[in-house]
Amino acid sequence: xNTTIVKxxxxxxxxxxxxxxxxxIVYRTKELNLWYGDNHALKNINLDINExxxxxxxxxxxxxxxxxxxxxxxxxxxxxxVKTSGEIEYRGRNIFQxxxxxEELRTKVGMVFQKPNPFPKSIYENVAYGPKIHGIKDKKxxxxxxxxxxxxxxxxxxxxxxxxxxxxxxSGGQQQRLCIARCLAIEPDVIxxxxxxxxxxxxxxLKVEELVxxxxxxxxxxxxxxxxxxxxxxxxxxxxxxxxxxxxxxxxDKIFSNPTDKRTEDYITGRFG
Amino acid sequence: xxFIDHTKVLQKMKPRLAANLVFKFVFMAATAFALxxxxxxxxxVITQGIGYLDWQFLQxxxxxxxxxxxxxxxxxxxxxxxxxxxxxxxxLGVGTAIYLEEYAKKNKFTSFIQVNISNLAxxxxxxxxxxxxxxxxxxxxxxxxxLAAGLTMSLLVLPIIIVSAQEAIRAVPKELREASYxxxxxxxxTILRVVMPAAIPGILxxxxxxxxxAIGETAPLVVLGLPLFLAFxxxxxxxxxxxxxxxxxxxxxxxxxxxxxxxxxxxMVLLTMLIIMNSIAVFIRNKFTRRY
Amino acid sequence: MAIQETSKHVSIKELIEKKKQxxxxxxxxxxxxxxxLLLTAIISVLTTIGIxxxxxxxxxxxxxxxxxxxxxxxxxxxxxxxxxxxxxxLPLISGTLKVALIAAIVAVPIGLASAVFxxxxxxxxxxxxxxxxxxxxxxxxxxxxxxxxxTFVTPILRDIIPALEIFNALSPGIVIGIMITxxxxxxxxxxxxxxxxxxxxxxxxxxxxKLEVAMKIVIPAAISGIIAxxxxxxxxAIGETMIVAVAxxxxxxxxxxxxxxxxxxxxxxxxxxxxxxxxxxxIYYSIYAVGFTLFIFTLxxxxxxxxxxxxxxxxx
Numbered sequence: 001x002n003t004t005i006v007k008x009x010x011x012x013x014x015x016x017x018x019x020x021x022x023x024x025i026v027y028r029t030k031e032l033n034l035w036y037g038d039n040h041a042l043k044n045i046n047l048d049i050n051e052x053x054x055x056x057x058x059x060x061x062x063x064x065x066x067x068x069x070x071x072x073x074x075x076x077x078x079x080x081x082v083k084t085s086g087e088i089e090y091r092g093r094n095i096f097q098x099x100x101x102x103e104e105l106r107t108k109v110g111m112v113f114q115k116p117n118p119f120p121k122s123i124y125e126n127v128a129y130g131p132k133i134h135g136i137k138d139k140k141x142x143x144x145x146x147x148x149x150x151x152x153x154x155x156x157x158x159x160x161x162x163x164x165x166x167x168x169x170x171s172g173g174q175q176q177r178l179c180i181a182r183c184l185a186i187e188p189d190v191i192x193x194x195x196x197x198x199x200x201x202x203x204x205x206l207k208v209e210e211l212v213x214x215x216x217x218x219x220x221x222x223x224x225x226x227x228x229x230x231x232x233x234x235x236x237x238x239x240x241x242x243x244x245x246x247x248x249x250x251x252x253d254k255i256f257s258n259p260t261d262k263r264t265e266d267y268i269t270g271r272f273g
Numbered sequence: 274x275x276f277i278d279h280t281k282v283l284q285k286m287k288p289r290l291a292a293n294l295v296f297k298f299v300f301m302a303a304t305a306f307a308l309x310x311x312x313x314x315x316x317x318v319i320t321q322g323i324g325y326l327d328w329q330f331l332q333x334x335x336x337x338x339x340x341x342x343x344x345x346x347x348x349x350x351x352x353x354x355x356x357x358x359x360x361x362x363x364x365l366g367v368g369t370a371i372y373l374e375e376y377a378k379k380n381k382f383t384s385f386i387q388v389n390i391s392n393l394a395x396x397x398x399x400x401x402x403x404x405x406x407x408x409x410x411x412x413x414x415x416x417x418x419x420l421a422a423g424l425t426m427s428l429l430v431l432p433i434i435i436v437s438a439q440e441a442i443r444a445v446p447k448e449l450r451e452a453s454y455x456x457x458x459x460x461x462x463t464i465l466r467v468v469m470p471a472a473i474p475g476i477l478x479x480x481x482x483x484x485x486x487a488i489g490e491t492a493p494l495v496v497l498g499l500p501l502f503l504a505f506x507x508x509x510x511x512x513x514x515x516x517x518x519x520x521x522x523x524x525x526x527x528x529x530x531x532x533x534x535x536x537x538x539x540x541m542v543l544l545t546m547l548i549i550m551n552s553i554a555v556f557i558r559n560k561f562t563r564r565y
Numbered sequence: 566m567a568i569q570e571t572s573k574h575v576s577i578k579e580l581i582e583k584k585k586q587x588x589x590x591x592x593x594x595x596x597x598x599x600x601x602l603l604l605t606a607i608i609s610v611l612t613t614i615g616i617x618x619x620x621x622x623x624x625x626x627x628x629x630x631x632x633x634x635x636x637x638x639x640x641x642x643x644x645x646x647x648x649x650x651x652x653x654x655l656p657l658i659s660g661t662l663k664v665a666l667i668a669a670i671v672a673v674p675i676g677l678a679s680a681v682f683x684x685x686x687x688x689x690x691x692x693x694x695x696x697x698x699x700x701x702x703x704x705x706x707x708x709x710x711x712x713x714x715x716t717f718v719t720p721i722l723r724d725i726i727p728a729l730e731i732f733n734a735l736s737p738g739i740v741i742g743i744m745i746t747x748x749x750x751x752x753x754x755x756x757x758x759x760x761x762x763x764x765x766x767x768x769x770x771x772x773x774x775k776l777e778v779a780m781k782i783v784i785p786a787a788i789s790g791i792i793a794x795x796x797x798x799x800x801x802a803i804g805e806t807m808i809v810a811v812a813x814x815x816x817x818x819x820x821x822x823x824x825x826x827x828x829x830x831x832x833x834x835x836x837x838x839x840x841x842x843x844x845x846x847x848i849y850y851s852i853y854a855v856g857f858t859l860f861i862f863t864l865x866x867x868x869x870x871x872x873x874x875x876x877x878x879x880x881x
Contacts, residue, residue, distance in 0.1 A: 107772035117763035130771040135285040187277040293774040303678030368605030376599045395867035397804025403856045407619040489706030492806035496838045518708045525712045
């Protein structure tokens with residue numbers, strides 16, 4: 001077992017700089033296994049994720065990093081023929097537990113996808129969609145939510161004059177920030193980001209990265225990326241996945257400067273992947 | 274400032290999930306209803322008709338007496354009709370499809386032909402009957418012959434075969450064509466020896482579907498004036514004839530219950546033919562579907 | 566070894582050279598073939614021209630016997646009466662629309678509900694089994710549905726509604742509805758399935774239920790395809806012949822009553838075709854005038870369906 005689990009109690013000691021006190025754990029993954037049909041995609045994953053941090057998940061294509069993040073809000077169940085074993089505790093409660101509604105989980109755990117996927121509606125309606133389905137009908141409150149969310153996603157100034165135009169008129173980078181705003185509108189606890197900048201140009205990427213830094217003050221963020229520089233720039237902790245296993249999970253500074261595992265080193269130095 | 278109260282959201286979740294469940298069953302029930310109707314229809318036809326369906330029924334000529342009535346003339350007539358429709362639609366349909374996919378330039382005329390074909394598919398079948406009556410029965414003096422009916426039906430089902438042949442041709446990968454051109458083959462050689470063999474399963478499937486539409490249609494033939502009752506068999510394509518749907522229509526229209534049962538037996542014969550044809554189509558599709 | 570190969574190579578070249586002479590034949594066919602194929606393609610255009618020309622010419626003759634005003638405004642359709650014959654198409658149109666409306670009332674909810682079930686709720690396996698069965702339902706000859714309407718649906722309805730006549734608008738209307746349901750279900754399902762998965766994921770990730778995703782994301786995104794499928798299906802209902810000819814009756818009347826015998830445009834054409842109306846009589850020409858009206862109705866609806874699906878096509 002090569003998995004390095006940094007227990008939260010050790011964390012404050014290990015990570016002396018910046019972290020004022022021991023942080024709570026949002027997600028605790030225990031012995032998670034996942035199969036697509038016969039394909040064993042995730043193998044014995046054990047991973048604790050802290051609140052108000054950015055946790056990056058890196059690894060070569062097909063290593064299971066996207067699968068893992070989609071398991072955290074059970075989006076993976078939209079794929080037919082998926083089986084899981086083990087537990088994922090979100091705020092102390094196993095999300096696979098019978099009676100735990102996926103809808104309930106997903107109102108607390110927002111997600112941003114690889115490609116921007118706004119709805120074919122106006123910018124306003126895109127952001128208001130979540131609050132509306134969750135029963136908020138008051139127009140005034142909706143207006144406030146839309147403004148707050150768009151500001152939170154650093155796109156308000158660009159779209160405030162055309163809130164009722166179709167979201168498809170925005171550029172790719174703007175669409176992705178709109179999707180982030182859409183996710184903020186339901187005031188989640190955690191935001192999952194599945195390679196959110198892979199379809200964006202460098203300038204849009206930079207904007208999203210700055211935004212992530214801003215958002216971590218209020219939210220816990222888990223971000224999948226195949227861009228190692230990005231992980232190094234924005235994350236507090238990094239997990240390296242390979243062939244469905246966690247090879248190394250520790251402070252980002254440490255994993256990039258002084259990896260313990262040979263395979264992590266090989267990947268980081270660009271020897272494969 | 275927080276606008277969303279997650280405990281409230283949680284409270285509201287229950288009715289939303291309940292609505293989801295209720296509607297899931299409503300949607301499922303609607304789908305089940307459509308399938309149930311098919312089941313009832315088949316059950317009714319079989320229980321009504323099975324008593325009359327025997328060798329004598331297939332061999333018998335139409336009769337005033339339901340016990341002796343048979344479908345021989347209509348069944349043979351339907352086969353004659355297939356004999357005309359098959360070559361005509363295959364020739365015209367595949368020819369049109371090859372032209373549109375391989376030769377036609379992307380211009381207004383081509384898109385006009387294309388729009389025309391899709392509109393033709395939406396013209397009610399009875400209107401084709403009026404066309405056939407004027408052009409084939411009267412102007413060309415073919416009368417209510419196999420040929421007149423066959424040509425009318427061919428025009429009716431032409432859009433079906435054109436569209437499916439086009440899809441089949443379009444599905445042949447460009448690489449195969451390029452490989453053929455790369456060896457110096459001409460366009461027609463490429464079409465004949467590379468494109469057609471690859472497209473033939475799709476074309477045949479479409480052809481069978483078109484043919485099954487043609488042998489199930491009644492309305493245009495009523496307009497052409499095909500007899501509802503005929504005691505002799507056609508000897509050539511210029512002879513008068515009748516077909517299964519016409520015979521069924523005739524029996525259905527009779528007031529006596531017994532004839533309704535005879536009609537049901539006739540429907541069983543017709544549906545059996547259609548099932549056989551469709552099974553062949555499914556078989557061809559599964560057997561020869563190539564994955565490039 | 567090397568020498569052998571070159572000699573082989575040369576011989577193939579020679580063969581090709583030899584063949585080139587006979588290739589003239591190919592070159593000729595290269596030129597003739599597209600021309601022949603063009604001719605086959607033109608047949609479909611000629612069919613349309615033939616339909617329009619036939620209907621126009623015979624309808625024109627009809628209007629030399631009967632005035633256009635009478636045709637469009639008279640509320641009576643009594644073609645067979647020698648003395649008080651009247652050719653007002655409104656009763657036939659009313660019969661047609663009544664039946665089409667009943668069919669739509671049956672088919673639209675059931676068809677759309679099935680489409681939502683198949684595209685949003687059903688597993689892949691269920692979908693793979695159910696869709697072909699629906700296509701079978703769509704492939705059953707209409708005379709079979711007519712038989713079903715007359716011998717099964719009408720008796721049941723007469724048990725429920727004693728005032729219902731043997732021939733009525735309700736029974737064929739319902740059965741046509743059943744006939745066009747698979748068309749709406751299948752075409753709408755196609756439209757819903759082509760809504761990108763990413764869009765559904767976006768909504769699911771916000772905690773939406775399947776119902777909310779279907780109603781607020783998928784249906785709005787697929788609405789043009791859905792409406793087009795309904796328009797096409799209603800057009801099919803308007804042109805449907807055998808079900809109404811068998812179960813609808815032959816009493817044209819201008820009313821909203823669905824329990825009594827009616828006659829649709831198509832059923833009238835059938836009635837005349839089966840009768841002994843001689844060539845050249847007013848009645849003979851009247852079927853073309855009625856057919857032309859029917860053709861215009863369905864053509865407009867088909868064009869509308871094409872317009873909707875082109876004009877409002879969503880670009881994802």
